[in-house]
Every structure is written in structure tokens, then in C-alpha cells.
Amino acid sequence: MRHILSLLLENEAGALSRVAGLFSARGYNIESLTVAPTEDATLSRMTIVTTGSDDVIEQITKQVNKLVDVVKIVDLNEGKHVERELMLVKLRAVGKDRDELKRTADIFRARVIDLTEKTYVIELTGTGDKLDAFLEAIDRALVLETVRTGACGLGRGEWIVKAS
């Protein structure tokens, strides 16, 4: 099953490779991993999307928690949560495709953030499913490049992941 793990870790050189190295060393899957500093500059927030049975996810959580740089790990699937992923897509946009792509982008609430005579760069935010759906809705032959951030997420309501 797919799980979304949210980590707070010390914003130290090498902290990312400790986490990534643990996953490869123990043979765990990483579907996506995203990390950036938080409002507290000493901490980074990492979101890892992984898959595994409940036993495997329990082991992953325990093993990650054991890393000295990891302050906290939470499995967002244990409660209600929201998640988003950002995708930028560069599309070949000429002739009749230009309007059609714009219309499709509007339907998905995507935005054109760069354009030339021949191309669009479209920004789209949502769950991974929604991003996949957008790519399926357009002519794949027009896709020049895609880049996706991987998911990040937060618990709903009062559920807060804090350092202490």
C-alpha cells in the first residue's frame, strides 16, 4: 500500500543521504522524495512516498526514526491529510493545438507560466492522480518535457508535526 511519510530532520549536510541511503541499503521503495528547509532554519521537512505492507512500513518508520539526524517521522496515512504535487510541463503548442491545450489546462486549473510561438510551459498542482490525468488528457506527442516535485503533505485540522 502507498504511504506518505513526513519527516522533520536536522538541516545538516548529509542528512538527506542518510535517509536516502537507508532506503537503498534496506531495499525499501521510494516513489518520491521531496525536501526543503522549514520556517525554523535548523530543520528540514522531508516527504517520502513509499509502498509496502504494514510490517514493512512499520520497519521503515522505526529505521528512519533511528537515524540520529531525524527529529520526527509521521505516517500521514495514519490520519486525514492533504497532499499536493507540482508539475511543470513543456508542450509543443502550435496551430490548433494551442487553443486545445489552453482549454484543457483551464479545465485542470493549470496555468500557462511561459510561452513562445511554439511552446507552452504549464504549471499544475494537485494530487499525483490529477497530474497523471492531465497528461492522459492531452496528446502525448505534444509533451516535450515534464518535471514533477513528488508529493508533499500535511495532516488535516489540528494535527501538527512538530519537533518537540
Add this chain to the structure above:
Amino acid sequence: MKLSDAPQSASTEASSNLLSGAEIVCHAMKAEGVEFVFGYPGGAVLVIYDEIHKQNNFKHVLVRHEQAAVHAADAYARATGRPGVALVTSGPGVTNAVTGIATAFMDSIPMVIITGQVPTYAIGQDAFQECDTVGITRPCVKHNFLVKDVGELAETIKKAFFIATTGRPGPVVVDIPKDVSMAKAPFHYPATVEMRSYRPTNKGHSGQIKKAMQMLLSADRPMIYVGGGAILGNASAEVTALVRMLGYPCTNTLMGLGAYPSTDKQFVGMLGMHGTVEANMAMQNCDVLIAIGARFDDRVIGNPTHFNAGNPTRKIIHIDIDPSSISKRVKVDVPIVGNIKDVLDDLISQLQNAEQKPGNIAAWWKQIEEWRAKDCLKFKQSDSIIKPQYVVQKLWEVTKGDAYVTSDVGQHQMWAAQYYGFDKPRRWINSGGLGTMGVGLPYAMGCKFAFPDADVACITGEGSIQMNIQELSTCKQYGLPIKVILLNNRYLGMVRQWQEFFHGNRHAESYMEALPDFVKLAEAYGHVGMKVEKPGDVEGALRDAFAMKDRLVFLDFQTDQTENVFPMVPGGKGISEMILAEDL
């Protein structure tokens, strides 16, 4: 900072309160009460060595290979319970040390390894003797640090000792670039450190402990399974008290030998791949199992599916300081995370206050005695050829079961574990997790430095001993009267045994040709060498060797080439699926 920019020697009053990174390392060792630093010098640590030369707070031990430095420091930690310290240079110094670090990591040994690094300005430039130490060691350390600012050095070393010795112990690497060793900073060594990201749980949950107690008291077929964690946690006395109080059978893992006295009647022997029939059968057939500082690894319970499927109603209590060891290979019913000593103290006091007493398990003991009656460790003695098991038995007699015994890895290791009855913790020093050939001699050095007056024996094979034979030179330099017990069967015995069982008896590269004359070799290093070829000479040779209190004696026992280790659970099988000597 360029080398030429490094602060020069103190010329002003202000700078006289400053210490160089190298001095800080030495002061930190003093503050930690370090007795020995095992190491090998080189370019990146020359400044640190220069400071070591000027001080008398700890003794530096010069080994002949960095791997041995780490092994010796590791053994010092295993034998004393205090953290071991090693010091190596950058690049090849580090890569040579990696085997030692990984060995310590697999067995959770508290160690601090100081590594030199090229100067900070040269990092990433493919400098001479540069390697990514933090990257290379990351998967085999509890934690590691690269110190880029001398102002952070003292606190980093404090953190390293703190992390190495608390929670589930392990090796910690502190990588110090040469310019950081030379740069100066005020020295303040903190008495304690707080880390928000590292707070091990020590106290067990009392509700869980109560559940465990009730489960134990209601057992009909209980089993107490004790691993290396009980030794690392200094909980042998508590384990012994618990086992005696309950009157239940107890087994120790390879790493747990000595946690409960081997010569006690409640002890059913070591369990696992080469465990006794009574230990493995009791493990498989018990109704309540309490695991104490053990991790259900593949060499202990064999195939976990077989372990569970063969006895699905078995209830398991698991005490461990590391939550990730719990329910990793085997699902448990009552997990208790905490320091073993504290948890057992609680459990014992709850038991003392309980109205319920342990049930009558006479029927279970009767069953265990039937298994025990198989006498699975018996071997055919010979008048003409030395049986390796016999050498270990005689060693036990001659040393009155009170020696520090180190081993290498292979058949001799298993015979040492099976036939030397360890009654005390921290007497049996071997590489259980990583299974590193070549540890035996440096392990014996670490023990001898820690306990100069104790008997120290290194049980080894002709394959393993040659993996760190150069340390005979270190032993000569420091006058370490170790007794090397070489069980020489002219084969990589364990490899040959597996080839006999699983590879059509084809001895692919398992025969050791062109062996040296070990007697002459020992003599060349300035030691005493003895070759023993007859069973009748074994005891006398051992007595002669241990009578030479101030000499290293290398005993080359020419043993039976065909002998195998029994019982044996083939890899991937369940632990009750043993092959016994009598089956063949």
C-alpha cells in the same frame, strides 16, 4: 583556510587560551577517561600524533594495519564495557578501518573512530589520500561527523561518545580535516549534551512489563532467550536472577554467551544454526518465549516462516532497547522498549510482589531432559588424531573456564562457542554479526591491554589467523602474552563443511595450500611457537603455554581434517531441522 594561514604557535596572551584541534582531541580523550587509543599515523593525522607524543593521559597503541586498530579498540569495548577508541589517517587509513567499523556496527559495540581528512580546502579535489569518509562509513556507523570548524570539535567529540555509548550502542566516526586539527579555538568540553533528534528510551513501559509477567507466570512451556544486548546492557546479574527466580530454561545466542552461566543446569546451551538440540527444540516448541536483547536473526531462528508456522500459538515477549529490532523478523505479542537492566529490574520486582507463582513445568523440563539426553555435542575422541573440540575442552580446563577467549570466524569459532563454557559476561569476544575473519588476534590484543593479568586465548584457524597475522609484531612491541590456539585442519573448514553438504563435496578453493611453518613464523616475530600433533600432548602443551606468563605462545594444533560442526541447521531451514553427527 590554506595551510600557511593556520594559526601559528601562541604568541599573544589571548591566543594562549586557545587550543589547536589536535590538542582538543587529546584533551577530549582525557575528559572521556580514555585509556588506550589504537591507531596508525599518516599525513592527515600527523598534527594529532604530534600532540599525542606530548601527553601522558592515554597510551597510544601502534598496530600494523588500520583494520586491527579498530578490532583491538572494539575488543577493548567488548571486554570492559567502555567505549573503544581508534585513530586512523585519511584515505586508505579509513578504507582499511571500514571492515573493523562494520564489524563493530553489526554487533552494536560502542566506539569512537577518529579519522584524519585532507584539509577542508582540498575536500572534493581528489587530493592525495582523500576519500569521502562520511559517505563510505555512513551505512556502517551509528552516526558520523565531518568537523569543518575547530570551534565545534570539542562538542562534536562529546556527541560522538554520547551517541556511541547510549541507546543501542555503536561506532561513531569523527572525521577531522588537517587544517581543523591545526586551527585554534577556546577549549570547553561540555559535561553533557542534549540532542533533540536523539533521545533513547531507557525505561520500559510498566503496563507492558506487567503483561509480560502475567504471560510468563501462566506459561506451561516457557523459554528464556538471551542475546548480546543483555551483555551490552550489563544485565547478566538481572538475567541470572530472573532465570533462577522463574526456574525456566534459558538459552544464550552466540553473542549472549556468558550472560547466563553456561555450566548451570537451567542453561540448555547455545541455540541457532549450531545450537544444541535442547535449545533449538525448546525454542521451537515453547508456548511463551521471552527474548532479552536478542534479534531473532537468521543464524538463530533459521527460517522465520518455519519458526512461526511450526508453532503459531507461541506467545512472544521481546525486550530490546532498539524499537526497530522488535517485530523485524518475527511478530511479537508484548514488545518492551527499554534498557534491559532497568526493564528486568522492574520485571523482577513485579514478580516478587506478585501473588501468582510460576506454574509447575515439570513436564516441560522432562521433555527438555529427553532432548538433552541426545548429548548432541558428543564427539568421537581419537588416540591418534587431535579433535578440535577436545582442544577447546582442554583449554577450558587449563584456564579454569576463566580466560578471555577471542575467536576468528569459521568452524573453530563454533567449537569455541560450544565447548568453552562461558560463565561470565564479556569473556567471549567474537564477530557474530558481520562474521569477520581476522578479528581474533587484534581482539586478543584489545583484551590483553584491558586486562593485562588475565589469561587471553585466541582460538583461530589457519585461514583466519593469516588475515591479520602482522599483528604478531604489535604483540611483540607491547609484550602481550596472548596464547594463540590454532586449530589447524589445513582447510577453510566451514567452507569445506558447506561444500560437503550442499555443493557435491567439491572443495572449490577451500584447501589451504602452501601454509607457512607457523612455529617458525611465531619465532620470526620473536614469540614462542609450538606444534602439537598428538592428542596426548594437547593438555601438556596448553599447560606449558599458559605457564609462560610473559610470552606470546603460538600453538599450532594439527587437527582432524574431516571434522564438522554439529548440530547443524542448513541455511533457510527451520531450527528444529537439525543435522546431528549421529545421523551421518
